[in-house]
Amino acid sequence: MILVEKILLLKKVPFLAHTSPDTLAWLAESAEEQTVNEAEVIFEKGSEGEKMYVVVEGSVQLYNDQKTLRSFGSGDYFGLLSLLDEGKRTASAKAKTSCILLGIRQEIFHRILLKHPEAMKTLLSILAKRIRGQGAQKQ
Numbered sequence: 001m002i003l004v005e006k007i008l009l010l011k012k013v014p015f016l017a018h019t020s021p022d023t024l025a026w027l028a029e030s031a032e033e034q035t036v037n038e039a040e041v042i043f044e045k046g047s048e049g050e051k052m053y054v055v056v057e058g059s060v061q062l063y064n065d066q067k068t069l070r071s072f073g074s075g076d077y078f079g080l081l082s083l084l085d086e087g088k089r090t091a092s093a094k095a096k097t098s099c100i101l102l103g104i105r106q107e108i109f110h111r112i113l114l115k116h117p118e119a120m121k122t123l124l125s126i127l128a129k130r131i132r133g134q135g136a137q138k139q
Contacts (some may be wrong), residue, residue, distance in 0.1 A: 001056060003028050006102060012075045013054060015123040019116050027112060031102040042079075042093040042101070049082020049089050051103040058099030064091045071096065083109050 006028035010016050016024065033056075036042060042053065045064060053060075060072045069091055072078050082089050083106045113120045 001033055001100070006031060006033075009054060009056060009075065009102065013077050014126055015119045016112070018118045018122070019112065023112065023116060027104070027108065030108045031104050034101045034103050036095040036099040036101060038095055038098050040095050042095065043089050045089050045092045047089050049079060049087065049106070051105050052077060052079040052083050052109060053093075054102040054104070056100040056102055059096040060093055060099060060101075061096045062091050062093050 003025065007021075007024045010024055010028055010031070011019075016027070019027070031054075032051075034053075036058070042060065043049075054077045055072050055074055057074055060076075060078060061068055062070045062072070062078055070078075078093060079089070081087070086106070113123070
């Protein structure tokens with residue numbers, strides 16, 4: 001995948017949408033491209049959260065005890081929470097199809113948030129919506 005393609009893909013991630021072109025280019029260069037085979041586990045529940053992922057191609061399933069929690073396709077991201085609090089993964093992820101992923105390491109992610117307050121603001125908004133959505137589902 002060429003650098004411009006990575007930049008365009010990362011720009012579609014909501015909390016990175018307003019990040020400067022220079023920062024997106026730096027992030028794209030830092031992101032690790034990873035090919036994953038169908039049914040291959042990307043990470044296990046309880047493991048250290050060292051990276052978040054953006055799906056370039058393919059489909060990924062997030063699951064907990066064999067129950068599917070969510071599916072992700074091209075342009076979606078997952079694995080974010082454990083980067084924020086350095087906690088363990090709360091679910092497992094595996095490839096539903098052969099995939100290409102971009103992995104963003106925790107230290108890179110933290111630099112983006114520190115340098116770009118607008119990214120932090122958008123991220124907080126996304127997390128608040130997720131929490132509200134979970135609260136509504138329990139009622």
